[in-house]
Amino acid sequence: MSISLLLVPLAVATVAAVHASSADRDDDGRLVCQVQTRMRDANLLAAALRDTDAVVTVHGDELTATWAGVSADFRRGADGIWTAHLTGQVDEERAVGIVRAVDAAYGRQVQRAVLDRLRAQAPAAGLRLESEQITEDAAVRLVFAVEGRSA
Structure with missing residues (x-):
């Protein structure tokens, strides 16, 4: 079976929400579904795909x-x-499930990248990381102290 998914950015998702769970056919008769996603960065997408145990090959874009x-x-x-x-052993339900799993992995990759950037840039901004906590819902709480300031 063959299915094509249109991965609609969340910024456009409200406009596309009506179509998010609908399926259509393209000019070649392939099933085409729209799935809401936040994917933008190709490197983070590749890492997210690997997190879902996919073997990933990159060919330009x-x-x-x-x-x-x-x-x-x-x-x-x-x-x-x-x-x-x-393509392969996939139907609409499995295809949407795969893309949603990739989107969740992508969210974790974005979170990791933002945290790495915050940790790296904090000293230049006069901040010192004092504590880091991961909550039950996988949120991360960072507490920074302002360096060189007296009360």
Whole structure:
């Protein structure tokens, strides 16, 4: 089976929400679904795909991910919206599930990148990391002290 997914950025998601769970057919008769996502950065997408146990191959602006029985080609259009064309042992429900798992992994990659940037840039901004806590819902709480200031 073959399914194509249109990965709609969350910024556009409210406009596309009506179509988010609907399926259509393209000119070649392939099933095309829209799935809301936050994916923008190709490097973070590749890392997220690897986090879902995919074997990832990068070809310029295209990514190919392969799981057991399923292959997905990710391409970004001129509008910045990613599409994923899935082939193999996949139906609409599994395709949407795969993309949602990748989107969740992408969110964790974004969180990791932002935390790394905060830790790296804090000293230059006169901040010292005093504590870091990961909550039950995987949120991260950082407490910084301002260096060189007296009360």
